[in-house]
Amino acid sequence: MHNELQTTVAITACDSYNAEILYPKIDFLMGLLGGMEQFVRPGQKVLLKPNLLSAKEPSRAITTHPEIVAAVARKVREIGADVFVGDSPGGAKRGVRRVWKNTGMLEMAEREKIELVNFEASGVEKFSIDGRDYYLAKPAIEADLIISLAKLKTHVLTLMTGAIKNVFGLIPGFRKANYHKEFPRPNEFAQVIVDILSLKTPALTIMDAILSMEGDGPSSGTPRWSNLLLASSDPVALDAVAAEIIGLNPSRVPTTRIASEAGLGIGWPEAIDIVGERLADVKIPDFKLTSNRKLELIPKFLWKLLAPYVWVRPAISEEICTNCYNCVNSCPTGALRIGIRKIPVFDYDLCINCWCCHELCPEKSVFVDQSWLAKKFIR
Secondary structure: OOOHHHOEEEEEEOOOOOHHHHHHHHHHHHHHOOOHHHOOOOOOEEEEEEOOOOOOOHHHOOOOOHHHHHHHHHHHHHHOOEEEEEEOOOOHHHOHHHHHHHOOHHHHHHHHOOEEEEHHHOOEEEEEEOOEEEEEEHHHHHOOEEEEEEEEEEEOOOEEEOOOHHHHHHOOOOHHHHHHHHOOOHHHHHHHHHHHHHHOOOOEEEEEEEEEEEOOOOOOOEEEEEEEEEEEOOHHHHHHHHHHHHOOOHHHOHHHHHHHHOOOOOOOHHHOEEEEOOHHHHOOOOOOOOOOHHHHHOOHHHHHHHOOOOOEEEEEOOOOOOOOOHHHHHOOOOOEEEOOOOOEEEOOOOOOOOOHHHHHOOOOOEEEEEOHHHHHHHO
16 A cells, blocks of 8 residues: 555646657656656666557547657656557557557657557456456566556546556457446446556556546547646556546545555545645636536435436437447447448447447547436536
8 A cells, every 4th residue: 555655746737749848848747756767777678558549639639649658758768778558449449550540659659669569469467356357468467567658538437537547458359348348337347447457556657638638538528728747656646636636526536436445546635745736726627527427426325216217328429420330349238239320229228338339439429318307417
């Protein structure tokens, strides 16, 4: 368990991905934590783990910006360590190279001469926790250490995605969909994420909060310039601080709460040493959270009575849908089929509200639909 006195989160303002501006900011951010040499040693093999959710350009704020990866790789190499980049992205079925290219990672890696590792083709190692089996990509296990390069975004299932959620990408292939199927509720799924974090905790997490995502993230929200970089050796503390910045109570974020209770970090900002920018100065009071977040506040006894009338579920806009069928292919329960007009159609008896369809839709055609009574509660 982390010692509260040693849990530090560094924050610095940064309003550009221009390398000439970004690198000095990363350098300053690391200086607030004692320098990159506090985490990396010469000769080590370091995995940089960005968030590569889908094959979209960096301006969509869905993925970690490639210049963040380039700047951190440069810092690691200055110490004399070897660096490589890996993740298990959404849409891997259509080719990981496509994700690398569209996210700008491929061009960056070729320019910087950084190896991109395909988790889907690299083998796995099996671990078990309380009867739950996890298959982690071998490159993540074999690396001397991991530097997680998270993206600050809202998330319709877990309310927020950042440092903790980023480790889910250490699971390659379609096994991720199985976890959504087996553990569909937010707290259950958060426990899966926390298990993975306990198996392979990054030595350092740097959060790309320059261009964040607000609204119904993690892929269908709206890009929002929040102009910040954050870093910590404690991913739980980092997420707690990030939650406070965007107006979320960390105790309401299941991944943060469960990870803190498990002793994997500090989940409450008042117990964290924040260096660099003051938390009060960087809070964003009008940051738009997910449209379904207030339903989490309904007491369980009342929820059981109201459940048939207060529902929130994914739906598809026929005007926006391009018939790519990412949603059909990614649904872990087979709740989506191709309809008469070739538009995917939901079978809500099979839908478990895991939001995989919403998360992996490249065109924002999957939206959060709500019953009339749910809308009343949310208002």
